[in-house]
Amino acid sequence: MSLAGLSLLPLWAAFVAVFWVTPRRLQIHLLIASGTGWMIFAREAESWLLLAALSPACFFLAKSGAQRGRSIGVAGLVIVLLGYKLVQDYAGDRTVGESAEPFVLLGASFYLLRLAHYLIESQKRALPDHSLGQFLAYAFFLPTLTVGPINRFPEFLRDEHRRRWDAKLFVAGLERILFGHFKVIVVANYLVQTKLGVVAAELGGDQTRLGAYLHCLEYGLDLYFRFGGYCDIAIGLSALLGFRIAENFDYPFFRPNINRFWQSWHMSLSSWCRDYVFAPIAFSLRRPSAGVIASMLIFGLWHEVSPRYVVWGFYHGAGILAWQQWQRVRTAIPPGWRLPPAIATPVSTLLTVNFVILSFAITRSDTLTQAMAILRVIFLGEATR
Amino acid sequence: MMYLWLVRKLGSPVRAALVSVLVYILLALAIAMYSELPDHSLRYLEI
Numbered sequence: 001m002s003l004a005g006l007s008l009l010p011l012w013a014a015f016v017a018v019f020w021v022t023p024r025r026l027q028i029h030l031l032i033a034s035g036t037g038w039m040i041f042a043r044e045a046e047s048w049l050l051l052a053a054l055s056p057a058c059f060f061l062a063k064s065g066a067q068r069g070r071s072i073g074v075a076g077l078v079i080v081l082l083g084y085k086l087v088q089d090y091a092g093d094r095t096v097g098e099s100a101e102p103f104v105l106l107g108a109s110f111y112l113l114r115l116a117h118y119l120i121e122s123q124k125r126a127l128p129d130h131s132l133g134q135f136l137a138y139a140f141f142l143p144t145l146t147v148g149p150i151n152r153f154p155e156f157l158r159d160e161h162r163r164r165w166d167a168k169l170f171v172a173g174l175e176r177i178l179f180g181h182f183k184v185i186v187v188a189n190y191l192v193q194t195k196l197g198v199v200a201a202e203l204g205g206d207q208t209r210l211g212a213y214l215h216c217l218e219y220g221l222d223l224y225f226r227f228g229g230y231c232d233i234a235i236g237l238s239a240l241l242g243f244r245i246a247e248n249f250d251y252p253f254f255r256p257n258i259n260r261f262w263q264s265w266h267m268s269l270s271s272w273c274r275d276y277v278f279a280p281i282a283f284s285l286r287r288p289s290a291g292v293i294a295s296m297l298i299f300g301l302w303h304e305v306s307p308r309y310v311v312w313g314f315y316h317g318a319g320i321l322a323w324q325q326w327q328r329v330r331t332a333i334p335p336g337w338r339l340p341p342a343i344a345t346p347v348s349t350l351l352t353v354n355f356v357i358l359s360f361a362i363t364r365s366d367t368l369t370q371a372m373a374i375l376r377v378i379f380l381g382e383a384t385r
Numbered sequence: 386m387m388y389l390w391l392v393r394k395l396g397s398p399v400r401a402a403l404v405s406v407l408v409y410i411l412l413a414l415a416i417a418m419y420s421e422l423p424d425h426s427l428r429y430l431e432i
Contacts, residue, residue: 006416171388175409178412182415185415185422186415186418
């Protein structure tokens, strides 16, 4: 059962009502209890145990002031995340009742990054003063617990301090929830998966150029509208509780270059990679290109530890580096020789969108061989055997 | 928020309220119409 499902709306309404009639000093306990309650209700005891064990440990490490302990803590979180990904990707399905399900620790990829962010910021001494309750409320914050966005602790704490009933924010939250459900149910489920999926299949599917291309487009649009819709719902639910959560998408398919695309797609993860992977590597090695490749690799491996996501990371990293090189070349072109913005912007947007759509051939395939076969069909027209 | 955007665009709070309520109703109807479709809810989003 998804946290963003329509059937849960009455439960959310009841929770929000109880939240606002609860005395303010008890509200953070309610936030912790709701996250815990949901994980137990969704029968995600393993995930709850992991979060319940790691979050107090992170808090005490952060408060201890031992720099080395925090570094070990961050390394430990990375190892836990890597181990989880390896188990998830290579241990096969687990049996739940009579059916086999993929091994998923509900929301672990998101909350492990939140905890790592917390420890790294505490290492930099950039965290404001806070209590264990406030930190646990952040770690167990239900709206963003399972599908993000990967919200930051200082912003959460700011809202926790300033939070008060705000009718405008509340209505904005309701509107976002409506938009989110529309994106998931009408756009992703109906228009993209049902309609566009059928059109792509009728055009020959992965056997023809247009069919294979449309399948990649369908995959990308489905991911965008479904994930974007869930994020809208999470942001809306947070607003109902008085919290402003940072946006996760900002019209990525309208961006004129791959660099801007990655600044507007899954923004909470891309900014995490920028701050904690790109910046340290680029500054310590004095080579921004190494930082770009490393952060795109981590971005890919966060999804899945597999060769195809390594290739996917290199593909996008190389795309960003190529764009940066092009910027250097472009400045050398005399202004009179450049395309006017009215032509250059749509052309570069179209190129960027297609660069991204082609990368969906990698992510929608189970193996690299399959991805290469799809790309061969798109570029050479050779049907897969 | 859509209402405030509409107030700026249409210049009238009453018209903006009417249009936004109409849009909300249409969106809710569309959601109700297609909510029975199988939800490919992408368990992998909850990774």
